[in-house]
Amino acid sequence: MKAKLWFLLTTLAFLIAVMGSIGIAEVEAKTTGLITENSNDSLKEHYAQKFEVYTNKEVTGVGENYIDAKVDTYNVRTVLYNTDYLKQFKNKDKVNIWGTLYENQQSKVYRGTVVKYDPISKVTNLSYRMNLFVNGHQTKVNPDSLLEVKNKQISLKETDFRIRKYLLEKEHLYSNYDSGELIIEMKNGTRHKIDLGDILSDSQEKTFDFDNISHIDIYMK
Structure with missing residues (x-):
C-alpha cells in the first residue's frame, strides 16, 4: 500500500516537473515500469528497469524537485522529491547522474538521483x-x-x-x-x-x- 500511494504522489510531481518550462520542448513522459501496487510482480518490474549513468556533467539549473544538466546535445532533467537533498547543489557544480529514463526527441528526463562528482x-x-x-x-x-x-x-x-x-x-x-x-x-x-x-x-x-x-x-x- 505504501508503494502504491508513494508512486501516485511522486508520479503527479514528476509530471508537473517534466512539463515545466526549462527552455526545452514539453516532454511527454513515459510511465512504463512504475509500481502501481506493492506486490512481487511490481517490485520485480521496477528493479528490472534499465538505468543510465552520466559522469562529470555540469549543473545548468536547480528547481524545487529537479536538477538540469547538459549531456552531449541533450538537456537532461533528473527528477527528485527530497527538497532538502536538492539544497546541496547549485549551477556549475560537477555531478554524476543516475536514473531510469523517460524521454522524447528533444530532451531526456530521469527519475533518479545526483551526487557530486568525486x-x-x-x-x-x-x-x-x-x-x-x-x-x-x-x-x-x-x-x-x-x-x-x-x-x-x-x-x-x-x-x-x-x-x-x-x-x-x-x-x-x-x-x-x-x-x-x-x-x-x-x-x-x-x-x-x-x-x-x-x-x-x-x-x-x-x-x-x-x-x-x-x-x-x-x-x-
Missing part, C-alpha cells in the same frame, strides 16, 4: 562489503558490473537499486524470495535499513562516502 583512483565493488544471507544461510556475492563503485560519494537510492537489481538477476529476488532487509552499516555506527518488500522512499534519499561503509548485510527470505 572519482576514486581505482574502481571497486560493493560485493567486497556485502554479506548475503538467504533463508539464514550465507551466500557468496561475486564482483559484478552492477555493483561497481567509481565515485567517492554514492547515494542510498542508487546503492539500493544496484543491489536489488543484482539480487533479482543472480539470486531470484521477487521470484523465489519476497521479503527481507538490506542494512548498510557505517563506520561511525550509523545504520541505513531498507525493507526489501517495499520501494525506497525519496524521503530517505541521502549520500555517503563509500570509504565510510563498514559492511552491507542482506537478509532474503
